[in-house]
Amino acid sequence: MVTIYYRSSWNPCYIHAPVGGHWSSHPMSAHPERRKWLTITIEDIKEFVFTNGNEKWDNPSPGQNYKITGPGAYAVFHGKIIEIKPAKRPVLLISDLDNTLIGNYQPTIEALARFNDYWIQSHYFTGSKLVYNTGRSLEEFLALYEEGYQILDPDLLVTAVGSTVYTLNFDTGAYELRTDYYDLFNQDHWDSHIVDRMVQQEFPWLILPDNCHIYPFKIWFTAKTKDVNKYLKDLKVFLRNPENIVTNGKIIKAKTIVSGRYDMRYIDITPLEGGKGLGVTYAKRLFGFDDKDTIAVGDSGNDIGMMKGDHWSIIVANYEDDLIEWLRKKERKNILIAEHMFGDAVQECIEKIHNTY
Structure with a gap:
């Protein structure tokens, strides 16, 4: 037997193959876990094409058929046949x-x-x-x-x-x-808008990005690398809030996550567990x-x-x-x-x- 997986938005979709000695079309079914992937298990075939049953065809090239070597499982993805060979274990x-x-x-x-x-x-x-x-x-x-x-x-x-x-x-x-x-998340120690106001007021070297910078459990900025090297420790201590200072009814506890390279860096600020x-x-x-x-x-x-x-x-x-x-x-x-x-x-x-x- 042969199992074929095929990614397509066609509905319906058929595999057209020589079964029982003559070419015929067979309906494919939606894969239960992979959206836009269709599948069919069919008796041994060596070549096939796909069709929507209404004059549209998918061939690897005009006048050619998809060809496989024998029984097993195969996927057709962007015109390429990929033989399925499972790894030693799922990951x-x-x-x-x-x-x-x-x-x-x-x-x-x-x-x-x-x-x-x-x-x-x-x-x-x-x-x-x-x-x-x-x-x-x-x-x-x-x-x-x-x-x-x-x-x-x-x-x-x-x-x-x-x-x-x-x-x-x-x-x-x-x-x-x-x-x-x-x-x-520990929401007792976080409020995105409070944190945003606090750090913008205390750390003017943080640069507001052009697009949205406030999320439910993250705010972010950019900064010059030279400023990060100079001031990041102060920002970290401020966000840890070791003295448990209350701001707008919240004892904010947060951390920084730094990434990027060269002259500019990204500064993400999240709850401690974020x-x-x-x-x-x-x-x-x-x-x-x-x-x-x-x-x-x-x-x-x-x-x-x-x-x-x-x-x-x-x-x-x-x-x-x-x-x-x-x-x-x-x-x-x-x-x-x-x-x-x-x-x-x-x-x-x-x-x-x-x-x-």
Whole structure:
């Protein structure tokens, strides 16, 4: 038997193949977990095409058919056949996006395509879960599709440096807020608007960004690197509030998360328990993965929170200095520094991790 997975918005959609000695069309069904993916299990075939049953056809090239070598499972993604070869075990992959899986020049686009092929081949249909844990807002994440990035739909989306969490509605295609995530925050010591007013008044070197900078459990600014080097310690002490000063009825307790490179930095301010690490905790609970099968991937200082704990982590070869400086302070055998950059680092290190078992 042959199982075929096919990504298409056609409804209905048919596979057209020589079954029982003659070419015929057979309806495909929606995959129960992968939106816009269709599937069919059919008797052994060696070649096929797809059709919507109304004069539209998908061939690899005009007059040609998709061809496979024999029984098994195959995915057809952007005109390419990918043979499904499950990994040794399912994993929970929690990855940053910018400068980790995606970039804006050709080698990074090619690396993303290789990651997609690998994930589809070994994980996408065999029990693994994919989580994007990004500094982007939901709107900024959705803009990636509009800009042409061919990213796979995640099983969970953590946005704004661990501030909010969404899942994709299978029927509507909309990302829906998971409000139960907010229960993980200590709201007694946080109010975004109070924190915003406090730090703007006390630290004028913080620069307001052009777009939205206030989220339910995060505010953010930019700053010149020279100012960060000079004043960051003062900001950290102010936010820790060791004297428990009450402001507008709240004893604010917060922390900073610094990322970026060169002359400018990003300054994220969150509750003490906030940051990308909280997204890791939530994803593990939601999907039921333990540390040995949970893998975080990142490149920058705001990924440090993802890499604390006993689960595996991958640092891509194109890392920022802040991340490596943190790692050098304490040896962590569960963190791998990849030889490859961007999406290529994922396959490299997952295979290394699986070889330890």
